[in-house]
Amino acid sequence: ETGVTQTPRHLVMGMTNKKSLKCEQHLGHNAMYWYKQSAKKPLELMFVYSLEERVENNSVPSRFSPECPNSSHLFLHLHTLQPEDSALYLCASSQAGMSYNEQFFGPGTRLTVL
Amino acid sequence: DAKTTQPNSMESNEEEPVHLPCNHSTISGTDYIHWYRQLPSQGPEYVIHGLTSNVNNRMASLAIAEDRKSSTLILHRATLRDAAVYYCILRDAYGGSQGNLIFGKGTKLSVKP
Numbered sequence: 001e002t003g004v005t006q007t008p009r010h011l012v013m014g015m016t017n018k019k020s021l022k023c024e025q026h027l028g029h030n031a032m033y034w035y036k037q038s039a040k041k042p043l044e045l046m047f048v049y050s051l052e053e054r055v056e057n058n059s060v061p062s063r064f065s066p067e068c069p070n071s072s073h074l075f076l077h078l079h080t081l082q083p084e085d086s087a088l089y090l091c092a093s094s095q096a097g098m099s100y101n102e103q104f105f106g107p108g109t110r111l112t113v114l
Numbered sequence: 115d116a117k118t119t120q121p122n123s124m125e126s127n128e129e130e131p132v133h134l135p136c137n138h139s140t141i142s143g144t145d146y147i148h149w150y151r152q153l154p155s156q157g158p159e160y161v162i163h164g165l166t167s168n169v170n171n172r173m174a175s176l177a178i179a180e181d182r183k184s185s186t187l188i189l190h191r192a193t194l195r196d197a198a199v200y201y202c203i204l205r206d207a208y209g210g211s212q213g214n215l216i217f218g219k220g221t222k223l224s225v226k227p
Contacts, residue, residue, distance in 0.1 A: 044217075045215065092215075100163055102163075108157050
């Protein structure tokens with residue numbers, strides 16, 4: 001247990017569905033992150049939130065829409081995804097500020113797009 | 115692009131020390147060297163980080179070359195649970211996008227009983 005939980009752990013959706021991934025951290029952190037891990041590709045940073053403001057969007061398609069309502073919760077809203085979006089989606093949290101602050105990762109949501 | 119170079123894979127025997135190398139010849143003076151690992155079916159976890167001096171913690175040791183162009187993660191006694199992909203990552207001390215975790219392919223460590 002890292003103090004970062006993600007739900008659901010597995011998700012199968014069609015290309016026309018709308019779904020959301022949820023991340024919650026119980027560590028008192030104020031920065032949260034979404035990463036994507038595709039088969040045979042390195043982990044890719046998608047979004048960074050610091051103090052509930054989005055500070056980074058790494059050229060992620062608009063079919064992925066993040067939301068950070070407070071410092072403990074992070075969502076990734078999904079709509080009209082493509083099969084190539086099938087991947088493990090990982091959430092992480094840390095203390096904002098110094099970059100050497102450790103990031104704590106959740107177990108991920110395994111997404112399959114049919 | 116990742117600014118570090120690691121071997122794709124390494125093998126170790128259980129209860130023996132493991133030295134995982136990382137080259138970072140273009141490291142800047144404000145880059146910290148971080149190591150994370152990812153066990154099968156889990157998210158990455160922090161292992162250790164350092165700037166110039168060697169570092170020790172309960173999980174591992176980090177040996178940093180004097181010119182900082184390379185480093186070595188040392189697992190003193192490998193266990194089966196240490197089988198994972200190990201990532202060596204440079205992070206700028208001043209944060210911003212250069213302070214983000216940018217993962218490369220890492221080194222896949224196999225541990226034999």
